Amino acid sequence: MTKAIMIIPPHADSLNIQYLTRAAQKISDHIEAVAIGPKAPSSLPKVIDKLWHYPIDQKSELSTEQCYQIINTYFEQGHLITLSGTFSKELMPFLAAKLNIMPMTDVIAINTPHFKRAIFAGNIIESITSSQERYVLSVRPSCFKQEYELSPLNAHILDPLDIVSSDQSLSKENSDLPDLLSANVVVSGGRGFASEENFKLLHQLAKHYGAGLGASRAAVDQGYIANDHQVGQTGKIIAPNVYIAFGISGAVQHLAGMKDSGTIIAVNTDPDAPIFEYADIGYCGDLFEVINRLLAP
């Protein structure tokens, strides 16, 4: 049976690696994992047969092309599977094009050779029957939730390749906060913050409550925060237990990234903001007043 190679994105947390494992199990009984980054995970689900590590130092980051070179050199065979996110959006189509394989991205269900994926901001579910011998795919972790018993696994170190470090960087999230893709609670901010300085309040709030930090595209475009944090059609698709939207109007493209959250709470000064139609709890008022109260000792 063709093995599945799980590509562990940099900064992926343990829970997401477990969900990725669940998806990998659906395409093969034989799973290996590869981590490209400063550290390899110290423990992994027991069902993973082997862990490979391509070490890079803390500061250097690899471009998509360099990651491709590593994967192509060491993993000529096997299905390639990773988590949907900024990392996979660059890497998987690139890998697939180089390997002449059709990529399947944002996969939400697997029953090989049948796959389902969300397209058009999750409004349409596409069913694919793949006749390819090798799959290249990214999966939405929230659709493969399963927790595993973890056990320590020694990493096999891959020899460094003669590849030149480039300026093109992979995303790096704020390391003092939980991973947006697996955080239980996400606080998210939009244009309503009005400045980068004000947006720091939301970072403070996230830190205070141990929440993930999300943002609308308007907040990213305005430069309030890096695009790693963007939630939505062209950002991350998340489904935390609680999603709190501050100063976000609720455009369809934003809703596409968070509408499956457990409880949606919205704070907005405009009573007609579309987000209130989707919110389980809505507060019509000033976001600064609410955040300052939540941060008050």
Ligand SMILES: Cc1cc2nc3c(=O)[nH]c(=O)nc-3n(C[C@H](O)[C@H](O)[C@H](O)COP(=O)(O)OP(=O)(O)OC[C@H]3O[C@@H](n4cnc5c(N)ncnc54)[C@H](O)[C@@H]3O)c2cc1C
């Ligand atoms: C192809 C495409 C892809 C896109 N992908 C994404 C995506 O992935 N993610 C995404 O988010 N968007 C995406 N967009 C953009 C999307 O259409 C919206 O423009 C964007 O989501 C708006 O962001 P916002 O809600 O922060 O800003 P706005 O729509 O400007 O809303 C700001 C809100 O803040 C409120 N507000 C202002 N001041 C305060 C205050 N003091 N207290 C409380 N509330 C306040 C206002 O009432 C308003 O409702 C995409 C658009 C396109 C065309």
